Every structure is written in C-alpha cells, then in structure tokens.
Amino acid sequence: MTSGLRRFAQRPPVDPRERCEMCATPIEHEHSHVVNVESRAILCACRPCYLLFTHGGAGKHRAIPSRHVHVPALKGGREWWESAGIPVRMAFVFTNSELGGPVAFYPSPAGATECLLALDSWTQLLADNPAVADLAPDVEALLLNHDGEGFLVPIDACYRLVGLVRLHWKGFDGGAEAWRAIDAFFAELRAHG
Numbered sequence: 001m002t003s004g005l006r007r008f009a010q011r012p013p014v015d016p017r018e019r020c021e022m023c024a025t026p027i028e029h030e031h032s033h034v035v036n037v038e039s040r041a042i043l044c045a046c047r048p049c050y051l052l053f054t055h056g057g058a059g060k061h062r063a064i065p066s067r068h069v070h071v072p073a074l075k076g077g078r079e080w081w082e083s084a085g086i087p088v089r090m091a092f093v094f095t096n097s098e099l100g101g102p103v104a105f106y107p108s109p110a111g112a113t114e115c116l117l118a119l120d121s122w123t124q125l126l127a128d129n130p131a132v133a134d135l136a137p138d139v140e141a142l143l144l145n146h147d148g149e150g151f152l153v154p155i156d157a158c159y160r161l162v163g164l165v166r167l168h169w170k171g172f173d174g175g176a177e178a179w180r181a182i183d184a185f186f187a188e189l190r191a192h193g
Contacts, residue, residue, distance in 0.1 A: 020046035022061075033064045033156045037097055037138050042156050064139045068192045069152035075128040077148030083121045086146075090182075091115065092158040093122065094141035105158070107165040112158075143189070151189050161185055 018027050021043040022034065032050035034043045038060050045053075045063075053063040074080070084091070084104065091106040104117040125142075126133040132142050132152040141158045143151040164185055168178035 018044065020044060020049050022046070022049035022052075025049075033154075034061050035064055035138055035155060036060055037062060040096075040138075042159060062136075062139045064154045064156050065136065066154060067140065067152065068154075068157075068189065069131055070190055070192075071129060071131055071150040071152075074125065074132075074144070074148050074150040076125055077129075077144065077150060078146075080121050080125045081144065081146050081148065083118060084115070086115055088146075090143065090145045090161070092141040092143040092153075092161075093117065094139075094155055094158075095135060095137040097137040105162075107158075107162040109166055109169040111166060112162045145186070153189065157189070 018029065018031070019025065020027050020031075022045055025046045027044060027046050032045050032047065034045045034050060034053050035041070036043065042064070043061075050063050052058065053061045086104070086106055088106045088108070091104055093102050093104045095101065096103045101119060102117055102122045104115045105112040106115060107113075126135075129150070132150060135142060135152060139155050141153060141155050143153050143158055143161070161182070164181045165174075165178065168181045169175070170178060174182075
C-alpha cells in the first residue's frame, strides 16, 4: 500500500536542460510562466520566482495566472468577429498595458500575426460578457473563434496554440494533422474551463 502512495508523494523528475529564466534553477517540465510586459516575452519560471511577480507593482514582469473561463456563445461574438474583419477562424485579444489598450493576434504558420482592432467593438464585447470582462492586462487573453465561442485563458495558452499552428500547418488550408491538433487544443480548453 505505501509503495503505491509513494509515487504520488514523489515529485516528477527535473529535466536539467529546462531552467528558470529568472534565476537559472532547474525546473520541472510542467512549470509556471512570467511575462515581460515591455517585450511581451514569456519566461519559464520556478515556483519561487513566479511567486515574486504575482502582486501588482512587481516591475516589468507579471506572473501568468492559471484561470480558464469558457463561454460557449459570447453575446455579440459573431457580430464582433465580422466587425473586426479577422481573416481566419481564431484570434486572441489582450490588454497591453504598455500601449494602454487591446491588441489582437491570430495564429498563423508564421507565428502570432497582429491585426487591427476597433476599440468600440472590443469595449462592447466585454461589456456584454461580464464572465470575461475582467481580463488581467498582459497575462490573460480572450481567445475567440469565428462562431462566437470564447475562452478567457492565460496568455501562454494562446502562444501554445500559435506553436501548434506553426508546427503542424501544411499548405494553404493547414491539412488534417494541423486541424486535429487545433481541435484537440480547443477540446482541452472546453474541458478545463
């Protein structure tokens, strides 16, 4: 009996190649992230370094929270999508504190591609959907797809989606492998939040 419980008490192995980008301590494969607000860089962080940046006034770094909220049908979501003129099936928006407003990106084979965003329509979308209206600047995003579904997610989840698109996209339409990876990503978000 104790040997079976012992495996739950043991920590997962640490990969010596993965290190905290704040202090260089080896970290586990599953770890937290911190964002550099000025450069928008996402940094891998050990738990102590992550905790240093969980409070306001922590300088140019912010800890990325783990909150997930799924809204199957955002009120005004389809209308917002049409007014935003986003040319693909998914995009994410977050408030950039350096710019003082929202910025929108969509995943593409070339990486995260910035697109223009009408501030009025964004403000209205948040006002109409209180479940996602309190996005934390720089560290949380609203990930949307063209049918009006929305997810309040940590910003690193959005960049994980960007990585999936870059890794798997083939040809003009992406190919079956890319869409399987994208569909699995969204299924995981639905289950999470």
